[in-house]
Amino acid sequence: METELVVDFLLLRARADHAPERRLDVLPIVGPRKVGKSTLVAHACRDERVRGRFSQILFLRDRGGFTGHDDLAKFREGCETEHLQSLVPGSNDRDGGRFLLVLELAGDLDEDSWGGFYSACTRHLPSGSKIIVTSQSDTIMKFGTTTTTQALRVKFLSHEAYWYFFKTLAFGSTDPKTRPRLARLAMEVAEMTHPCLIGATMFARLLRDSSSDIRVWYKVLRFLREQRKENASRFGGHPFDLVNQRRPAYIGRMASPSEYAVFYDEQQCSSQEGVPEISAHDVMFGRVKAHGKFKVLGWRSHIPPYLSYVGTCEIQELKTTSLKRKRPCRCIED
Structure with missing residues (x-):
C-alpha cells in the first residue's frame, strides 16, 4: 500500500x-x-x-x-x-x-x-x-x-504481521498447525526477535535448516533468551534497540559458549562499497577466531536498494570460574 x-x-x-x-x-x-x-x-x-x-x-x-x-x-x-x-x-x-x-x-x-x-x-x-x-x-x-x-x-510490523513473516520463512509451505510443538517454539523465538526483520530472517532460516530437530529449536530459544538477559544486564536495553541506537550490544556465541562478542557502531553502506568477509552470522554460529576489534557484516539486503550494514566487533572471554577448564560443546553446523 x-x-x-x-x-x-x-x-x-x-x-x-x-x-x-x-x-x-x-x-x-x-x-x-x-x-x-x-x-x-x-x-x-x-x-x-x-x-x-x-x-x-x-x-x-x-x-x-x-x-x-x-x-x-x-x-x-x-x-x-x-x-x-x-x-x-x-x-x-x-x-x-x-x-x-x-x-x-x-x-x-x-x-x-x-x-x-x-x-x-x-x-x-x-x-x-x-x-x-x-x-x-x-x-x-x-x-x-x-x-x-x-x-x-512508516512503522514496524505489528506482532501479527511479523509472526506471519517469520513462520513463512521458518516453515515454508508446511502448515505450523501440523507441528504444534515447533510452532509454539517458533512463536517464542519470533517474540524475542520482534520487530527486527533482519533477526527474523536470520533465526527463522536457522530453524528451517535444522530439519525440524526440536533440540535445535530449544537451543536457539535459550540462546535468544540469554542474549536479551545479557544485553539488559550489561547495556540496559533490548539488543535490537541497542544496535539501532548505535550503542554497544552483547552477542553470544553458540558454537563457542566460553566467549561472547560486543558489537559496536553499526553503519549503513551502499551497494558500491566493499564489505567485510566475516559476518555476524559467523560470529554467533561459527568458530571465528579474531583478536582485537574487527569489522563484521551485520546484514546484506538482497532487495533494492541492496544496502549493507557493517559494524565493529570484539570477541571476549567470559570471566567465570566455571569456564577455567575447557569442555566440549555441541554446535550447529553453518
Whole structure:
C-alpha cells in the first residue's frame, strides 16, 4: 500500500498554480531506523511508470548532518550519491528532463537548512521534477508540498504481521498447525526477535535448516533468551534497540559458549562499497577466531536498494570460574 502511495505521488502532475512560483512537489517519509524507508522508495523508483516519467533518479545520502547550501553542486559534494537512472532512452525529457531527487537524512533538519536546499533545487532542477526526503525525525513532515499525498509515516510490523513473516520463512509451505510443538517454539523465538526483520530472517532460516530437530529449536530459544538477559544486564536495553541506537550490544556465541562478542557502531553502506568477509552470522554460529576489534557484516539486503550494514566487533572471554577448564560443546553446523 505504501509503495502505491509513493508511486501515485511521483506520477501526479504538478498543479497549474505551482508554475508562477516554480515550486517542486516534496513527499516526506518518516520512520525509525531500519524500518524500510529506503526499500520502500527503491521499489517505487523501479516501477516502469516512474522510470518512464523521470529522465534522472538521484539518491543523495547525507552522512554527517544536513547543511543546506544554496549551491546544489556544493551540497552534493557532502553526500553519498547514487544514480538509479540517468538519461534512459524513452524517458520523458521535456523541460530538459525531469529529475527525481531522493534525499536520505541521517539526522534532524532545521528550516534554514531545508530552505537553502529547496531554493537551490527550484533554481537548478527542471520543471516537473520532484523530491522525496526520508528521515527518522518528524520535523520533515512540515516540508511536504502536496495536499493530495500526505507525508508518509512508516512503522514496524505489528506482532501479527511479523509472526506471519517469520513462520513463512521458518516453515515454508508446511502448515505450523501440523507441528504444534515447533510452532509454539517458533512463536517464542519470533517474540524475542520482534520487530527486527533482519533477526527474523536470520533465526527463522536457522530453524528451517535444522530439519525440524526440536533440540535445535530449544537451543536457539535459550540462546535468544540469554542474549536479551545479557544485553539488559550489561547495556540496559533490548539488543535490537541497542544496535539501532548505535550503542554497544552483547552477542553470544553458540558454537563457542566460553566467549561472547560486543558489537559496536553499526553503519549503513551502499551497494558500491566493499564489505567485510566475516559476518555476524559467523560470529554467533561459527568458530571465528579474531583478536582485537574487527569489522563484521551485520546484514546484506538482497532487495533494492541492496544496502549493507557493517559494524565493529570484539570477541571476549567470559570471566567465570566455571569456564577455567575447557569442555566440549555441541554446535550447529553453518
